[in-house]
Amino acid sequence: MLDVDPTTTGLEFGGGAVIGGVLGFATKQVAKLLAIVIGAQLMAFRYLESQEILIVDWNRLTAGLVGAQEHAQEEIHWLESMLSMVSVGAGFTSGFLIGYHRG
Template identity: 45%
Template sequence: MSVELNAAQLGLDVGTGGVVGAVTGFAAKKLTKLVAVLVGVQLALFKYLESQQLLVVDWDRLTAGLLDVGDVAASGAPPSWVTSLLSTASVSGGFAAGFLVGFKAG
């Protein structure tokens, strides 16, 4: 199996993946913060309404879904996504690095 490397195309792939990853990481962090604030406000609202006896919240049932973890089956063969990931390693690597930079900067 012979593989030809075109340095210009490889650089373009890594650079493009890095820029897209940085923008995606930045947006993901901002969206994550917004969702965390909304969930916190919702839980605080639930607690307030419960203290005013306007709402009854079954807290045990609410948290039970978060603690339930399913079984994961292990197999000896690598999954098909590994092959796909390896075939797009230059773009994926650039994207991953850019995503981390953007997420950290956000």
């Protein structure tokens, strides 16, 4: 017979949901801040290039972003394997998505 304690499972799920919610909210806030910083930096580059103060190699800049995307996909695979525990993983994931959506 399967020994499952509903109290422990509920606490694991709830704890994972709370931690996931906080991390999801924080992740979205950091992503917004990074988008603003990167956007401002690209606007500054474009302005300086239009004033002929600076020459920007846009092809090399884009290649760096593609490389960062490949690295991020590797990290996501690692994250999926870490969340393999069902009760904590389900709670964390649902909390993260709720926190990210509300952020």
